[in-house]
Amino acid sequence: MSGEIIIALDAMGGDSAPAMVVDGMSIAHVRYPDARFILFGDQGLLNPLLGPAVAGYCEVRHTDKVVSADDKPSQALRKGVRTSMRLAIDAVRNGEASGVVSAGNTGALMAMSKFSLRTLPGIYRPAIASNIPTMRGESVMLDLGANIQCDEQTLVQFAVMGADFARTVLGRVRPLVGLLNVGEEELKGNDTVRGAHEILRQMGGASFDYHGFVEGNDITQGTVDVIVTDGFTGNVALKTAEGTARLIGEFMRSAFRSSWMSRLGYLLARRGMTALRQRMDMSNYNGGVFLGLNGIAVKSHGGADANGFASAIGIAIDMVRDNMIGKIRSDFESFDTDALMPPKAAAGGSA
Amino acid sequence: MSGEIIIALDAMGGDSAPAMVVDGMSIAHVRYPDARFILFGDQGLLNPLLGPAVAGYCEVRHTDKVVSADDKPSQALRKGVRTSMRLAIDAVRNGEASGVVSAGNTGALMAMSKFSLRTLPGIYRPAIASNIPTMRGESVMLDLGANIQCDEQTLVQFAVMGADFARTVLGRVRPLVGLLNVGEEELKGNDTVRGAHEILRQMGGASFDYHGFVEGNDITQGTVDVIVTDGFTGNVALKTAEGTARLIGEFMRSAFRSSWMSRLGYLLARRGMTALRQRMDMSNYNGGVFLGLNGIAVKSHGGADANGFASAIGIAIDMVRDNMIGKIRSDFESFDTDALMPPKAAAGGSA
Numbered sequence: 001m002s003g004e005i006i007i008a009l010d011a012m013g014g015d016s017a018p019a020m021v022v023d024g025m026s027i028a029h030v031r032y033p034d035a036r037f038i039l040f041g042d043q044g045l046l047n048p049l050l051g052p053a054v055a056g057y058c059e060v061r062h063t064d065k066v067v068s069a070d071d072k073p074s075q076a077l078r079k080g081v082r083t084s085m086r087l088a089i090d091a092v093r094n095g096e097a098s099g100v101v102s103a104g105n106t107g108a109l110m111a112m113s114k115f116s117l118r119t120l121p122g123i124y125r126p127a128i129a130s131n132i133p134t135m136r137g138e139s140v141m142l143d144l145g146a147n148i149q150c151d152e153q154t155l156v157q158f159a160v161m162g163a164d165f166a167r168t169v170l171g172r173v174r175p176l177v178g179l180l181n182v183g184e185e186e187l188k189g190n191d192t193v194r195g196a197h198e199i200l201r202q203m204g205g206a207s208f209d210y211h212g213f214v215e216g217n218d219i220t221q222g223t224v225d226v227i228v229t230d231g232f233t234g235n236v237a238l239k240t241a242e243g244t245a246r247l248i249g250e251f252m253r254s255a256f257r258s259s260w261m262s263r264l265g266y267l268l269a270r271r272g273m274t275a276l277r278q279r280m281d282m283s284n285y286n287g288g289v290f291l292g293l294n295g296i297a298v299k300s301h302g303g304a305d306a307n308g309f310a311s312a313i314g315i316a317i318d319m320v321r322d323n324m325i326g327k328i329r330s331d332f333e334s335f336d337t338d339a340l341m342p343p344k345a346a347a348g349g350s351a
Numbered sequence: 352m353s354g355e356i357i358i359a360l361d362a363m364g365g366d367s368a369p370a371m372v373v374d375g376m377s378i379a380h381v382r383y384p385d386a387r388f389i390l391f392g393d394q395g396l397l398n399p400l401l402g403p404a405v406a407g408y409c410e411v412r413h414t415d416k417v418v419s420a421d422d423k424p425s426q427a428l429r430k431g432v433r434t435s436m437r438l439a440i441d442a443v444r445n446g447e448a449s450g451v452v453s454a455g456n457t458g459a460l461m462a463m464s465k466f467s468l469r470t471l472p473g474i475y476r477p478a479i480a481s482n483i484p485t486m487r488g489e490s491v492m493l494d495l496g497a498n499i500q501c502d503e504q505t506l507v508q509f510a511v512m513g514a515d516f517a518r519t520v521l522g523r524v525r526p527l528v529g530l531l532n533v534g535e536e537e538l539k540g541n542d543t544v545r546g547a548h549e550i551l552r553q554m555g556g557a558s559f560d561y562h563g564f565v566e567g568n569d570i571t572q573g574t575v576d577v578i579v580t581d582g583f584t585g586n587v588a589l590k591t592a593e594g595t596a597r598l599i600g601e602f603m604r605s606a607f608r609s610s611w612m613s614r615l616g617y618l619l620a621r622r623g624m625t626a627l628r629q630r631m632d633m634s635n636y637n638g639g640v641f642l643g644l645n646g647i648a649v650k651s652h653g654g655a656d657a658n659g660f661a662s663a664i665g666i667a668i669d670m671v672r673d674n675m676i677g678k679i680r681s682d683f684e685s686f687d688t689d690a691l692m693p694p695k696a697a698a699g700g701s702a
Contacts, residue, residue, distance in 0.1 A: 135598055145533050148541050182496050182586040190499050190583065216590025220598040232541065233587050235533040236580075239567025240588045244595040247486055247571040251630050252603075255623035265620025272606035272613035279602050 005034065005320050007313060008088040008097035011041030012066040013104025015303050018042070021103065022049045024300075024309025029057050031310065032317050038097055040084040041066075063087055067108045069302065076108030077115060085109060089116045092295040099296035099316035101287075103309060109299055110146055110290065117295035120325070122332040125150075126292035127158050128231070128299065129165050130238070131315075132285055134222030140166045140175075141219065141227040144288055145235035152195035155179065155228055159200060160331055161291040162226040163208035168322040169315065170225060174207065178214035178224035180233060188213065192230075207331065245280055287312035289319065291328065296320060356385065356671050358664060359439040359448035362392030363417040364455025366654050369393070372454065373400045375651075375660025380408055382661065383668050389448055391435040392417075414438055418459045420653065427459030428466060436460060440467045443646040450647030450667035452638075454660060460650055461497055461641060468646035471676070473683040476501075477643035478509050479582070479650065480516050481589070482666075483636055487573030491517045491526075495639055496586035503546035506530065506579055510551060512642040512679055513577040514559035519673040520666065521576055525558065529565035529575035531584060539564065543581075558682065596631055638663035640670065642679065647671060 009025060011018040018041050025037050036057045039046060043062040050058070065082040076083070081090065085104050091097040093116050102109050110126070119126055129142035142162045147154065159177045166175035179197055181189040188194065193213075200210045211224045216237060219227055229237070256266040266273060286308035288299040296319045300312035319325075360376060362369040369392050376388050387408050390397060394413040401409065416433040427434070432441060436455050442448040444467050453460050461477070470477055480493035493513045498505065510528045517526035530548055532540040539545065544564075551561045562575045567588060570578055580588070607617040617624060637659035639650040647670045651663035670676075 133598065135601060148533065180587060182499065182583055216587040216592075217594035217597070219591055220594040229587075232533055233584055236531060236567040236584050237587050237591045239534070240570055240591045241567075241595045243568035243571040244592045245599060246568070247484065248596060248599050248631060250486060251627050255627035255630075256620060258623040258626065262620040262623035265616040265618070265623070267616070268619065269607060269613040269616025272609040272616070275609065276602050276606035280599060 004036065005032070005099075005317055006036045006038060006097045007316055007320075008038045008040065008091040008100040009313075010085045010088040010100070010102035010104055010109075011039045011046055011060075012084040013102040013109075013302070014300065014309070015103075016305070017103060018045055019049055020304065020306050020309055022046065023306030024304075024313060025058065026054070027306055027310035028313040028317075029054075031314060033057075035313075035317055038088070038091055040087040040091070042084075061087060067105050067112075069105050071105055071108055073107040073111030076105065077111055086112050086116070089113050089295075089297065092297070093117055098320040099298065101298045101300060101309070101312050101316050103300035103302050103304055103312070105302075106145065106288070106299055109297065113290055113293055113295070113297045117293045117297065119292050120294050120329050120332060123161075123292040123328075124154050124157055126290050127161060128234075128288045129162055129291050130285060130288045131169050132219065132238070132241070133279065134220050136222030138170055138285075139219070139222055139225055139227060140170065141229070141234060141238065142291065143229065143231040143234050144238050145231045146290070147231040149232070150192065150230040152192050152199060155192065155196035155230065156199050156203070157292070157332075159196075159208070159210070159226065159228045160206065161328055162228055163206070164324065164327050164331060165289060165291055165319075166208075166225045167327070168319055168324050172225050174209055175225035176211050177208050177226040177228060178211040178218065180219075180227055180229035180237070181213040181215065196228075249280065285311070287315040289315060294325065296325060355387065356383070356450075356668055357387045357389060357448045358667055358671075359389045359391065359442040359451040360664075361436045361439040361451070361453035361455055361460075362390045362397055362411075363435040364453040364460075364653070365651065365660070366454075367656070368454060369396055370400055371655065371657050371660055373397065374657035375655075375664060376409065377405070378657055378661035379664040379668075380405075382665060384408075386664075386668055389439070389442055391438040391442070393435075412438060418456050418463075420456050422456055422459055424458040424462030427456065428462055437463050437467070440464050440646075440648065443648070444468055449671040450649065452649045452651060452660070452663050452667050454651035454653050454655055454663070456653075457496065457639070457650055460648065464641055464644055464646070464648045468644045468648065470643050471645050471680050471683060474512075474643040474679075475505050475508055477641050478512060479639045480513055480642050481636060481639045482520050483570065483589070483592070484630065485571050485573030489521055489636075490570070490573055490576055490578060491521065492570065492578040492580070492585060492589065493642065494580065494582040494585050495589055496582045497641070498582040500583070501543065501581040503543050503550060506543065506547035506581065507550050507554070508643070508683075510547075510559070510561070510577065510579045511557070511682055513579055514557075515675065515678050515682060516640060516642055516670075517559075517576045518678070519670055519675050523576050525560055526576035527562050528559050528577040528579060529562040529569065531570075531578055531580035531588070532564040532566065534566040547579075600631065636662070638666040640666060645676065647676060 127143035290297040298316040478494035641648040649667045
């Protein structure tokens with residue numbers, strides 16, 4: 001396995017699949033010339049898209065079964081092992097590939113990945129994590145929607161896995177971890193958040209530093225490297241940030257269109273504005289990583305373009321190179337599970 | 352009462368109080384020449400700030416007791432009736448003023464307002480609401496932090512009160528109401544959100560239209576007029592949006608500074624950019640309104656400047672003019688409380 005990295009791609013997932021997947025693979029090939037790919041999908045649709053040059057780094061495995069965007073996870077599981085998504089996941093389980101990337105239905109991908117790859121020993125629930133832009137560079141946030149309701153032990157596990165992910169994608173040796181909460185002193189969150197806070201505060205031997213509570217505005221401020229929250233709050237926060245960026249982009253367009261002077265100003269500032277657009281471009285931050293599974297699975301945004309899909313492939317490759325699964329596994333093997341139990345004295349304390 | 356509007360102001364609340372409060376009052380006076388104000392705070396600090404012109408529309412009531420930003424609600428309540436915040440609230444209860452505005456400690460303001468003004472008959476819990484900028488103009492969101500955990504009946508009451516508020520501040524006759532949730536079909540929120548959804552779907556006779564679930568990106572999209580959520584999620588979403596706006600503002604500044612051409616472009620586009628800054632300026636949307644109380648109380652952002660504080664005063668005045676309390680009271684008097692009980696058949700349905 002060492003040296004060569006093989007990534008399984010669900011060619012049929014995403015709004016613009018399979019063309020977007022093939023184009024994304026080509027971009028990723030330029031960035032990672034050593035990586036090879038297995039494309040799972042409809043040969044009849046894929047072959048016309050694949051030039052002769054791809055033969056050196058890509059292999060097609062035919063199937064005409066697909067998971068649709070509307071399929072519930074249970075439906076997707078019933079459709080069985082012949083869908084492009086499931087075959088791509090199984091390639092990781094079988095050891096043919098080191099990671100899988102799909103832009104398809106998130107719930108189906110999570111359900112199938114859990115079923116096929118299984119969670120790592122000691123891990124209660126897998127989470128979806130992603131890196132996000134901040135004032136100081138990038139941070140990592142999880143969970144982004146896999147677990148709507150989380151207990152305090154689950155949030156603590158997310159902190160451990162998120163720190164491992166931050167080490168790989170941000171290169172931080174001892175990431176700083178924060179727990180998302182509301183700001184008002186007297187309203188400091190619900191019992192779950194307070195419970196997780198107590199455990200993290202008292203947990204010894206962790207390979208990260210615990211900062212304490214952070215608020216919504218800390219996410220983009222870059223106050224911490226890892227923002228831990230439940231899947232409901234994380235999903236809402238991420239989509240709120242995306243929506244706000246879109247709103248401001250729209251405000252900017254109308255500001256530049258407001259007069260001929262503004263239009264001229266835009267032309268002069270164009271290089272800076274192009275750089276700005278790239279920094280605001282969410283496709284650079286595309287790739288929701290499933291953490292806690294016995295294999296690497298990355299979810300690309302369904303509406304991603306080829307560049308975004310290539311970013312998601314890049315994250316999968318980085319995780320393989322960094323032996324992310326091995327790191328999480330060893331973190332949880334050496335993990336003092338007693339540390340996840342709320343300390344008696346603190347748990348009985350006043351609110 | 353008719354004709355003249357008197358607003359009680361907590362002169363000592365907020366990072367830049369009392370100067371910011373006095374300046375905000377002066378701005379509000381220009382906008383609302385008929386309104387009068389009672390300023391509660393330290394006369395020794397206030398008198399030097401007040402010119403002779405204010406005598407016609409403002410009266411000072413001295414107290415040297417203040418609620419500090421760090422006081423817990425319970426501490427603030429114990430400090431008793433002589434704090435500037437509490438005196439301002441009590442002026443509403445006594446009928447001396449029609450509304451109160453404070454930029455002080457949110458938790459203390461909510462606790463004291465609940466204690467002094469009481470909730471309206473039939474209302475379980477008051478909520479904090481605010482209007483926010485969207486692609487289509489403005490929407491209203493609640494709860495923004497008063498209630499960390501909400502049951503489904505409470506969320507339904509927020510929908511009713513939020514619609515009343517939207518009628519006043521947005522001028523919509525039949526506001527469109529949405530329930531904030533995560534997007535994935537199969538992960539459609541927790542039991543509480545699903546329960547509230549069922550009640551709202553089947554509720555007859557409401558003075559608003561129910562859209563269904565919305566996601567984080569719908570907030571700024573303007574998909575609905577009223578976004579209903581619990582105080583934890585609402586607080587995180589609002590602060591995430593503020594943080595994202597600040598991040599993009601920072602990106603823009605560095606883009607315009609990146610070359611002399613960009614700087615020149617900025618100068619030419621300056622008028623458009625100034626308009627953009629104003630649209631992005633959160634002080635235009637300052638004013639968290641406490642809904643469900645037997646009196647009008649508006650929380651200004653603690654870091655607000657005079658313009659922001661004047662916006663908060665303006666919201667209080669609009670609510671008085673529109674007889675918001677009377678509207679909410681009559682909504683809940685005529686309210687079929689049975690409608691808040693989850694319908695039996697639907698409650699037993701599959702997830």
